[in-house]
Amino acid sequence: MANLQNLYDAVLGGNLNLAVSTTKEAIAEGNIKPQEIIDNYMIKAMEEIGARFETGKAFVPNLLMSARAMKGSLDLIKPLLKNGDIKPMGKIVIGTVEGDLHDIGKNLVSSMFEGCGFDVINLGVNVSGEKFVEAIKEHNPDIICMSALLTTTMNYMKEVISALEVAGLRNKVKIMVGGAPVSQAYADQIGADGYSDNANAAVALARLLLA
Amino acid sequence: MNQQPDYTNILKVLHNQRPDYLPLYEHHIDAPFISKYLGEKLELISNNLSDLEEYYRKITGFWAQNGYDAFDYEAAVCEIFPGHGAILGGDGPIQNREDFEKYPFDDLPRLFWTTYISHLEAIRKVMPVGMKAFGGCGYGIFESAQDLVGYTSLCIMQYDDPELFADIFKKIGDLYEELWTDMVNRYSDIFVFFRMGDDLGFHTNTLLDPEIIRQHIIPQYKRVVDIVHNGGKKFLLHSCGCIFDVMDDLIGIGIDAKHSNEKSIAPFTRWIEQYNDRIGLFGGFDMNDLILNSYDTVYAQVLEEGRMYRQMAKGYGLGSGNSIPEYASVEGFKAMIDAVNEIRRREKSNI
Numbered sequence: 001m002a003n004l005q006n007l008y009d010a011v012l013g014g015n016l017n018l019a020v021s022t023t024k025e026a027i028a029e030g031n032i033k034p035q036e037i038i039d040n041y042m043i044k045a046m047e048e049i050g051a052r053f054e055t056g057k058a059f060v061p062n063l064l065m066s067a068r069a070m071k072g073s074l075d076l077i078k079p080l081l082k083n084g085d086i087k088p089m090g091k092i093v094i095g096t097v098e099g100d101l102h103d104i105g106k107n108l109v110s111s112m113f114e115g116c117g118f119d120v121i122n123l124g125v126n127v128s129g130e131k132f133v134e135a136i137k138e139h140n141p142d143i144i145c146m147s148a149l150l151t152t153t154m155n156y157m158k159e160v161i162s163a164l165e166v167a168g169l170r171n172k173v174k175i176m177v178g179g180a181p182v183s184q185a186y187a188d189q190i191g192a193d194g195y196s197d198n199a200n201a202a203v204a205l206a207r208l209l210l211a
Numbered sequence: 212m213n214q215q216p217d218y219t220n221i222l223k224v225l226h227n228q229r230p231d232y233l234p235l236y237e238h239h240i241d242a243p244f245i246s247k248y249l250g251e252k253l254e255l256i257s258n259n260l261s262d263l264e265e266y267y268r269k270i271t272g273f274w275a276q277n278g279y280d281a282f283d284y285e286a287a288v289c290e291i292f293p294g295h296g297a298i299l300g301g302d303g304p305i306q307n308r309e310d311f312e313k314y315p316f317d318d319l320p321r322l323f324w325t326t327y328i329s330h331l332e333a334i335r336k337v338m339p340v341g342m343k344a345f346g347g348c349g350y351g352i353f354e355s356a357q358d359l360v361g362y363t364s365l366c367i368m369q370y371d372d373p374e375l376f377a378d379i380f381k382k383i384g385d386l387y388e389e390l391w392t393d394m395v396n397r398y399s400d401i402f403v404f405f406r407m408g409d410d411l412g413f414h415t416n417t418l419l420d421p422e423i424i425r426q427h428i429i430p431q432y433k434r435v436v437d438i439v440h441n442g443g444k445k446f447l448l449h450s451c452g453c454i455f456d457v458m459d460d461l462i463g464i465g466i467d468a469k470h471s472n473e474k475s476i477a478p479f480t481r482w483i484e485q486y487n488d489r490i491g492l493f494g495g496f497d498m499n500d501l502i503l504n505s506y507d508t509v510y511a512q513v514l515e516e517g518r519m520y521r522q523m524a525k526g527y528g529l530g531s532g533n534s535i536p537e538y539a540s541v542e543g544f545k546a547m548i549d550a551v552n553e554i555r556r557r558e559k560s561n562i
Contacts, residue, residue, distance in 0.1 A: 014370060059420045061366035068367070103300035104362050105413070111363075125300065151499050152538040180414060181499055183475075198415060 002026035004041050007073065011045035014065020016072045023073040027080065034077045038117065042070050046116050050200035060108060063199060067115025074117060089117040090210045093135045094145040095127035096179075097160060100153035105179060105199075109145065112199040118206065129156075129163030136169050142210055145202070146192075148179040157182075158190040174209040178202060214278065214555075216341040218403040221280040224491035224526035225404045225445035225467045232555045233521050235279045235548070236493040236528035238408065238449050238470060243537040245273045248544065263333035275339040277548050278555075281403045282342060284334055285349025286327035288390065289358040291319060297361040298354055305359045308375055314359070316382055320389050323348075335401045343403035345447065347439075348390045351409020352431040353418070355383045362418070369423065377427060384431030391435050395442035404445040404467070407435055412452020414475050421456040429457065433464040440465060447493070451533065452476070455485075462489050470494050472532040479516075479532075483524045491526030498533045501543040509543045513550035521554070 002025035010019035026037055049066040052058035092113050096106050103125045113120045121139050123131060132144055144164075148154035157177055164170040174193040177186070187195035194209055196202040214232075221234040246253040253269055256262045274282035289295055293315060294304030305311050334344060350358070356365055356379055368376045395405070409432075411417055417424060432448075439446040445467040453476045454461075461469070468491035472479050479495045486492065495516065501509055517529050529551055535544055556562075 056416055059416060060418060061369050061420065061423075064363060064366045065370055101299050107300065107363060150536075150538065151502050180475075 001031070002029055004032070004037065007037070008041045008045045011042050011066055011069045011073070012049055014049075014062060014069050016065075016069045019069040019073045020076065023076045027076060034080045037077060038074070042073055043116060046070055046112075046203075050112070050203065053200050054198065063108065064111055067111040070115040070117075074115075089119075090142040090206060091119040091121070091139060092143045092145060092206065093121045093123060093132065093139060093141040093173075094147070095123035095132065095135075096125040096147045096149075097153055097156040098126055098128045099156055100148050100150055101125045102147075102149035105149070106145075106147035109147070109178065109199045109202045112203050113206065116203045118203075129160040132160050133163055133167045133169060136164070136167075136173060141173060143174045143176055143206055145176045145178070147177075148182060151181045154179060154181050154186065157192070161191055174206075176202065176205060176209070216275050216280045216339060218281045218341060218343040221345075221528055222403050222445070224493065224528045225447065227467070227487075227489070227491045227526040229521075229525060230528070232558065233517065233551055234528040235277070235551055236470070236530040237279075237283065237535055238530075239283050239285075239534040240274070241535060241537040241539075242270065244535050244539055244544075245270065247537070248541050249273065258329055260329060260333060263329055264337050267330075267333050268337040271334070271337060271339055271342060275342055278552060280342065281345050283346045283406075284330070284344040285346040285406075285408070286323065286330065286394070287349035288323065288387070289350040289355055291322040291326050292355075292358055295358055298350075298358040300361070302361040302364050303357070303359045305379065306364060308372070311375060311379065311382075316386060319386055320393070323390055324393070331398050331401065335398075338401060344401050345404050345406050347394050347398075347402060347405040347407070348387065349408065351407050351450075352380065352383050352387060352428050352435075353409050353411060353424075355386075356380060359383075366419070369419070380427040380431055384434055387431065388434045388438065391438045395438055395444065399442055399444060402444065404447055405439045406447040406449060406470075407432070408449035410451040410471075411457065412450070412454040412476075414453060414473065416453055417456055418452065421460075424457050425460055429460050429464060432461070432466075436465045447491075458486065462486070466490060468493060468526065473497055474500070474532075479520060480523065483520060483527075487524040487526075491528070492524055493528040494530055494532045495520050495527075496529070496531050496547065498531045498536075498539075501531050501535075501547060502539050504543060506542040506546040509546035510550045513547050514553055517550060517554050 002022055007022040049058055053063055094110050096103055110120050110122045146157045176194045177192045178196055184195045194205045196205045220230045223230040242253050255266045271282050289298055297303030305314055436446045447468045448466045449470045451471045470493035472494045474497040482492055520527050
């Protein structure tokens, strides 16, 4: 019988091979519902690694490895979920705003979202308001996330929000912002729905916004 | 207040002594910012010696006119890497052992000197009287690894191929040893002190586990620090982020001073309280404050806090916590310079 504690440990420890093999074993045995594997072992492990990161006991490489292990297992489980069984975490469109070419932090947040079961459409860097509008129309996300590293480029976030308002899409999505110069005060000032200062907090915030 | 630059004044910070007057320091001032400030287009037209001399005459003249004792020049190592660019994101040219084995490391010193020797020669010719440069070989060990591999891939490689991960840092250390040895031997006359910039952290922690930094990065730093010290020069480390966990290790290998601070990480007073008995400190003012606030606000803050930092620290040089980018406001920069001039004036007048 598959030891699902191994799956929890594998995701927590970032062990992709163990996560995949344990997941395959559990699927083959068929004794537990796929959604329970996700909720009771995988997400719990991601929550634990996230908590360790926030308290300085885990580091970015640990987050990335855990997210990779989680995604490896999730890729096996997702096809097994019947439509009625799926408990969607949410769909997210993410990008670094126009004028800014930095993507390390944004990609880390993206990896964490994916690892925690969100569908993520990563638009890359230097993303204009028009591209965000197009992506919302095409993918119908629940949340858009904007990132900026530079003090000047963060001002473009306000323009993206204006573009969404003009397109009549502002009320269809939640807006999250982040990046080195961004703060909660700035998020409030431009009318974003939330701000987070790290990848783990971003996942927690996204869950809160969609609850 | 224009006074003649005196590089021996800022050098006292590296000796962790109180300079005669409050020195100004910046990690870098972008040439487009200088253009904006001067209202004159400042660009390097070509790499021929006369164009280089004219370019660096204007750059160094700007630093001198604004009260700096020394100016920054870095011959940027990463920019000569074939496949350079992953420092900004994405994957670099080395993703596996085969990529590593075939990467042209042996050719990098030739590329480096071919690219930068004319710049260093031009600077040697046009440095204003009393001024010298600080810097040397630009970028650091960790940043070079990020540029060659990509940060995300490097994080994964740490677990998937720890031998390759270790070999990459050793190889970069070998390269830096060769480049820095030549830099110190050939150009010590134009540098008042040497500096390496290598951002090890972000706003809440280090970018790698501190134990990994101790094991793979700091030993390579030590090779550079030793070369600089053996050449009779002092060493400044510029490293952004929350790196308190490795500061004792960095001081342990002999860095003489440290630069970079952001108020979202810690107030500058924390840097002074924890380290001023052991190393000199540069910076103090969050870049965003200088950029976003009005002239009056910046002037008042720098006047008040600049005097306090100078009083608290032994060796201290004032400036932004990072650098003056193209998008910085001219009025914020002027306010900082004016406030420092006022501090100098008051000290001279015993006010």
